[in-house]
Amino acid sequence: MSYFSVSPTGRRTMISFGTYSSICMMKPSPTMLHARGALQQRWRSALFVMACCIGLGGHNVQRSPPAPVYNWRSLQKCGRPSCSHTTMTSWHLGVNRTIDALRRLYWWPGMYPDIEKWVLECVTCQARKNPAERKKGLMMPMPTVSRPFQRVGMDLITSFPLSARGNKYLLIFMDYLTKWPEAVALPNKKADTVARAFVEHVVCRHGAPESLLSDRGKEFMNRVLKEVNALLKISKLNTSPYHPQTDGMVERFNSTIENMLSKFVSDDQKDWDVLVPYVLFAYRSTTHEVTGESPFFLMYGREPYFPLDITLSLQVNDDMRSVRVYRHELVTRLIQAHRVASERMKEAGERSKKRYDTTRMDHTYLVADLVWMFMFGLEPATSCQTCPVGQVAHVEQRSTPNSLLLLKDLS
Numbered sequence: 001m002s003y004f005s006v007s008p009t010g011r012r013t014m015i016s017f018g019t020y021s022s023i024c025m026m027k028p029s030p031t032m033l034h035a036r037g038a039l040q041q042r043w044r045s046a047l048f049v050m051a052c053c054i055g056l057g058g059h060n061v062q063r064s065p066p067a068p069v070y071n072w073r074s075l076q077k078c079g080r081p082s083c084s085h086t087t088m089t090s091w092h093l094g095v096n097r098t099i100d101a102l103r104r105l106y107w108w109p110g111m112y113p114d115i116e117k118w119v120l121e122c123v124t125c126q127a128r129k130n131p132a133e134r135k136k137g138l139m140m141p142m143p144t145v146s147r148p149f150q151r152v153g154m155d156l157i158t159s160f161p162l163s164a165r166g167n168k169y170l171l172i173f174m175d176y177l178t179k180w181p182e183a184v185a186l187p188n189k190k191a192d193t194v195a196r197a198f199v200e201h202v203v204c205r206h207g208a209p210e211s212l213l214s215d216r217g218k219e220f221m222n223r224v225l226k227e228v229n230a231l232l233k234i235s236k237l238n239t240s241p242y243h244p245q246t247d248g249m250v251e252r253f254n255s256t257i258e259n260m261l262s263k264f265v266s267d268d269q270k271d272w273d274v275l276v277p278y279v280l281f282a283y284r285s286t287t288h289e290v291t292g293e294s295p296f297f298l299m300y301g302r303e304p305y306f307p308l309d310i311t312l313s314l315q316v317n318d319d320m321r322s323v324r325v326y327r328h329e330l331v332t333r334l335i336q337a338h339r340v341a342s343e344r345m346k347e348a349g350e351r352s353k354k355r356y357d358t359t360r361m362d363h364t365y366l367v368a369d370l371v372w373m374f375m376f377g378l379e380p381a382t383s384c385q386t387c388p389v390g391q392v393a394h395v396e397q398r399s400t401p402n403s404l405l406l407l408k409d410l411s
Helices: 018-024 030-042 047-052 072-079 095-102 111-120 123-128 189-206 221-234 244-262 271-285 295-300 307-311 323-357
Strands: 002-006 014-017 151-157 167-174 181-186 212-213 234-240 372-375 389-399 405-409
Touching: 014 372, 095 111, 151 189, 151 244, 167 189, 167 244, 181 189, 181 244, 181 271, 189 221, 212 244, 221 234, 244 271, 295 323
Parallel strands: 151 212, 212 234
Antiparallel strands: 002 014, 151 167, 167 181, 372 389, 389 405
């Protein structure tokens, strides 16, 4: 490819592409400035036409050629690229729009990668825009339990209307092995009310669990419940902040029980707390998709005797086995059922992890790394839609594996 320059006497001279690039990049001098001006004013090179037409669907649209830049850093220093990205007339748009705005006036070798690097390093954009890459962090499943009420999940549903009995909240407990649920309607969510419900409906019925998992609501982080756990030697576990998936089993049951209640509640919705025991019986007596057994069978070693069985005059098997033989068979059946349920839970957890990790990527953070920290807990008058979503922090300490980071805000 060749270009023509015009000498001061008007004579045209053919120059090569390499010579033209050298002219654009050399330090300015009267001769070079004249050659550059002639190239700008009188001749349109194919290179300029191509640069001006990118993004126009390949149509042969010609514009006045942009001004070649002698030094990209000098252009940065004078602030002209900022006019195409960081001002109120450009609004921090992306790489393609910034390139489109700059190439109307400028061109230099390596223009596109330079602008892309510059825009991607914009701190304001990083604080607001989510990266297009896969999110960092793989799933870390909780350890599998092996006996009933070894670990209990707890949550509070606050979306119910005030019932005729004066109840407004529904406190949920759920065993991690058998999936046995307990639900208690409460008039309030004070510390002593929640602690009393836990003792009466879990500890007095099933014994004290080894661990109790809940979110970080005030009703679960109070002094009264902490004293109860300390007295019964219960390990209190808390979910990760702003991450309810940690206690996903209870969260799913919340949706299930709300859906079941909605099908039988009256029009004024004031009898929902009366229906809770019946909903629990229906859930406990049906097969759970994870364990393959009903919560009732995993708790008692038998299926419940339904009202329909009485209607159909179905009698239970009352053979003449001795108490010793029955006890042995019951214990054997329960041990086997619990082992199978635990294995199925482990398999289900592995499937969930495999499915979850397909959209994630592993990443190792090191001490002193700079990271973006998502901003939670904004003021009531502040909207997440119109403010930066992250702020800069650096890693002070990390656990192994990469599950917990101690960050220090640098703002």
